[in-house]
Amino acid sequence: MAAANPLPPGSSGLPLVGETLQFAKDPFAFIRQRRARFGDVFRTSILGKPTVFIAGPQRAGLWLDPTKVQREGAMPANLLALFGGDPDIVPLLDGEAHAQRKRSLLAAFSPEAIEAYLPGLQARIEGLLAKWLANREGPVTADLKTLAIESLAGAIFGLEPGEELSRLLADNAILASAFVALPIGLPGTAYSKGLQARDRILALLEKIAQRHIDAPPARPDGLARILSAAREAGAPLDAKTAAREMHHFLLAGMIVYAELAATLRALHENPDVCERLRAEVLANAPSGPIGPARLRAMPYLMQVVDEVKRTCPNVPMSFGRAKCAIDVAGYTIPQGHLVMMAVYESNLDPIFTAPEKFDPERFSPERDEKKRAPDAFMPQGAGALTFHKCAGYDFATVMMQLFAALALRTATWDLPSQDLSLKWVVPPEHKSGLVVRWSKAAGAAGQG
Numbered sequence: 001m002a003a004a005n006p007l008p009p010g011s012s013g014l015p016l017v018g019e020t021l022q023f024a025k026d027p028f029a030f031i032r033q034r035r036a037r038f039g040d041v042f043r044t045s046i047l048g049k050p051t052v053f054i055a056g057p058q059r060a061g062l063w064l065d066p067t068k069v070q071r072e073g074a075m076p077a078n079l080l081a082l083f084g085g086d087p088d089i090v091p092l093l094d095g096e097a098h099a100q101r102k103r104s105l106l107a108a109f110s111p112e113a114i115e116a117y118l119p120g121l122q123a124r125i126e127g128l129l130a131k132w133l134a135n136r137e138g139p140v141t142a143d144l145k146t147l148a149i150e151s152l153a154g155a156i157f158g159l160e161p162g163e164e165l166s167r168l169l170a171d172n173a174i175l176a177s178a179f180v181a182l183p184i185g186l187p188g189t190a191y192s193k194g195l196q197a198r199d200r201i202l203a204l205l206e207k208i209a210q211r212h213i214d215a216p217p218a219r220p221d222g223l224a225r226i227l228s229a230a231r232e233a234g235a236p237l238d239a240k241t242a243a244r245e246m247h248h249f250l251l252a253g254m255i256v257y258a259e260l261a262a263t264l265r266a267l268h269e270n271p272d273v274c275e276r277l278r279a280e281v282l283a284n285a286p287s288g289p290i291g292p293a294r295l296r297a298m299p300y301l302m303q304v305v306d307e308v309k310r311t312c313p314n315v316p317m318s319f320g321r322a323k324c325a326i327d328v329a330g331y332t333i334p335q336g337h338l339v340m341m342a343v344y345e346s347n348l349d350p351i352f353t354a355p356e357k358f359d360p361e362r363f364s365p366e367r368d369e370k371k372r373a374p375d376a377f378m379p380q381g382a383g384a385l386t387f388h389k390c391a392g393y394d395f396a397t398v399m400m401q402l403f404a405a406l407a408l409r410t411a412t413w414d415l416p417s418q419d420l421s422l423k424w425v426v427p428p429e430h431k432s433g434l435v436v437r438w439s440k441a442a443g444a445a446g447q448g
């Protein structure tokens, strides 16, 4: 009986602030330390909200049970404001409303849609590699952020370089600063500048959505596919709603840049993996366009991408709220408590052999550690794609595959001496900006 159980172990911290400051300093370490101390289910209080974290693939079933965990009311108001201020966005919808919206959004990530994005993604990545090779040495983080936003904006809503894209990039940078600022809405604070940037971004995206509604592009981009899927399902999206979803897409999707940085670092730090992967790429895609068939022909590339996804600290948690009192592990989570699924911590669960080690072999057909539990591998959320798992799962995968393959066939690189520690924001980034030294790969055509 629910009422007989104690609250999960943990601390509510100080009155009002709870443990917000410790959490904000480094959410990844916060979760790691408390899980080590209290176990897979622990209690805290963040931004005045009683909160329970659950960690580990074995607990994913609970997180995925819609009778127990809902999305409505799960996102703190300061974050919701930056995401557009209206909870009518896919991560915060439940039940049929979510299922319907998600079906429409996933039209932007069908195999056919992804295939259509590949040439544009390849051209952008090749352009960046050529620039890095010409410069020979420099920090890559800022360029990777730009690459991520430009790639999404190009593929999903057809935005090519120009005034609108430049504004979008500048305003997203202002918004990113607001995510790590104290949520104080006074004039001149980073947070209130972020809210102003959000308004400009939403206005621009609404204009783009309206253009798509009035005159769909001849060759459908992701947004055209979404709008048409929603229309066909009898639930057309208006320009304001489409703009909010696109704003969420950009914020949720740009974090792929952290995975690209982690790829460069992991391949530098693991020369055997790097050379085995380079050999696979040179055997299967030595030059020219890399389409789906070539990507499928490189199984080791997929293993490396999966291992980067598992080991790259990116998302600390996903947001939920207890729909009812939830009994778990001998404790009861009261109704209304926030319930957060610890994502990165679950990537490092002992369900994996030597979880701290970068070891793509764990995903070989012989070992296949993903099979150790239904949701053992959940770096982009647990469960089905039609539920709340990351809509951009395949987009992130192909972007990482292309980036690694193109870099390996074009260049060799190393990381000159620098401070490789991370700033523990979301997603964490290298304090040094990740300085990389580039050389043209032996036999690479047309670069440098």
Ligand code: HEM
Binding pocket: 090, 091, 092, 102, 248, 249, 250, 252, 253, 254, 255, 256, 259, 309, 314, 315, 317, 318, 319, 343, 379, 380, 381, 382, 387, 388, 389, 390, 391, 392, 393, 395, 396
């Ligand atoms: C490797 C990079 C990425 C990581 C680590 C990541 C991670 C996540 C996580 C942990 C969730 C929450 C799942 C849940 O609530 O259960 C999520 C949701 C989502 N992501 Fe990603 N993501 C990535 C890339 C992308 C990209 C490129 C897009 C493209 C637009 C995207 C769009 C979304 C959307 C729309 C949702 C909400 C899905 C829903 O609630 O139904 N993400 N992602």
